Amino acid sequence: MTEITGDSPRSENEKPTEEWKFQDAVYTAESVTLPGYRPGGLTAVCMVALILGGLGLIAGGWIAATNLASNQLQQLQQQWTLAGSPPAVRDLQAELNAKTMALANRFRLVNIAFALLQIAVAAALIWGAIHALRLQEKGRKILWAACAVAVVFELGRAVPHVLMQLENMALMEDYMPRLMEASAPGPQGQQGAAFGAMIARFSMIVGWVVFAGWLILKLAFFGVAFMYLGRPKVRALFTS
Numbered sequence: 001m002t003e004i005t006g007d008s009p010r011s012e013n014e015k016p017t018e019e020w021k022f023q024d025a026v027y028t029a030e031s032v033t034l035p036g037y038r039p040g041g042l043t044a045v046c047m048v049a050l051i052l053g054g055l056g057l058i059a060g061g062w063i064a065a066t067n068l069a070s071n072q073l074q075q076l077q078q079q080w081t082l083a084g085s086p087p088a089v090r091d092l093q094a095e096l097n098a099k100t101m102a103l104a105n106r107f108r109l110v111n112i113a114f115a116l117l118q119i120a121v122a123a124a125l126i127w128g129a130i131h132a133l134r135l136q137e138k139g140r141k142i143l144w145a146a147c148a149v150a151v152v153f154e155l156g157r158a159v160p161h162v163l164m165q166l167e168n169m170a171l172m173e174d175y176m177p178r179l180m181e182a183s184a185p186g187p188q189g190q191q192g193a194a195f196g197a198m199i200a201r202f203s204m205i206v207g208w209v210v211f212a213g214w215l216i217l218k219l220a221f222f223g224v225a226f227m228y229l230g231r232p233k234v235r236a237l238f239t240s
Contacts, residue, residue, distance in 0.1 A: 037237060038135060045225045049129040049143060052218065056122025064115035067108050070101075089183050096175045100168070107164050114157045121150050132229075137238040144229040147222040154218055161211070169204050176200040 124146035131139025176199070228234060 038133070039234075039237070041228060042132065042234060042237070045228055046129040046133045046143070048221055049125045049147075049225065052221070053122040053125035053129065056118050056125065060115045060118035060122060063118070064112055067104070067111045067115065070104050070108060089179060092175060092179050096171060096179070099171055103164065103167055103171070107160055110160045114153075114160070117153055118157070121146060121153050125150070132238075135238050140229055140235065140238045144226060147226040147229070150222045151219060151226070154215060154222070158215060165204075165207070165211075172200045172204065 124142055128139050128141075128143030128146050132143045133139070
């Protein structure tokens with residue numbers, strides 16, 4: 001009776017040789033340290049890091065730009081939304097715009113700071129992933145550190161985001177029904193107010209679900225990637 005591993009038949013009574021052990025390592029994907037060997041798990045981690053890094057660069061740049069130009073954008077929005085509206089609607093919309101602008105101004109510096117941090121973390125993810133795909137140790141270290149920093153960053157950024165959204169939710173719940181009612185006084189306006197309140201609540205629920213789901217997915221990936229890149233078997237694949 002023989003056991004076949006690779007192309008060489010083995011007798012079950014023969015003493016294993018170093019060559020057989022090497023072949024077993026290759027076929028079972030254990031303790032593989034062949035030069036240039038890159039397991040699929042490492043490739044997947046690097047590719048997802050590249051995608052998240054690219055999205056982070058776009059999001060961070062957009063958030064920084066919109067917060068730097070928030071006053072001008074809100075003035076343009078106010079002119080557009082108030083044009084041609086009934087006087088009662090214009091007054092309510094002007095109040096809502098003023099409170100929304102004040103809320104944005106309170107969180108502007110915090111949002112800009114987190115946007116710049118997001119750009120830095122995203123750049124580290126991209127740089128580390130590119131060099132990790134080439135099995136360079138510096139890439140693994142940068143990507144490993146970037147994943148750890150990303151967990152802290154995502155949790156820290158969630159705090160002002162949640163606080164800002166809670167205040168924004170309160171404004172929408174207060175003003176949306178009143179705007180709908182002012183746009184069509186009478187029974188029709190009351191129905192519109194109820195519909196507006198329902199739409200506002202539904203939009204907020206969807207927003208919270210998307211935010212929480214996306215945050216959990218990112219935290220899960222960064223946590224798994226951090227542990228994976230720190231495994232001795234994975235570290236052994238890299239060259240300095």
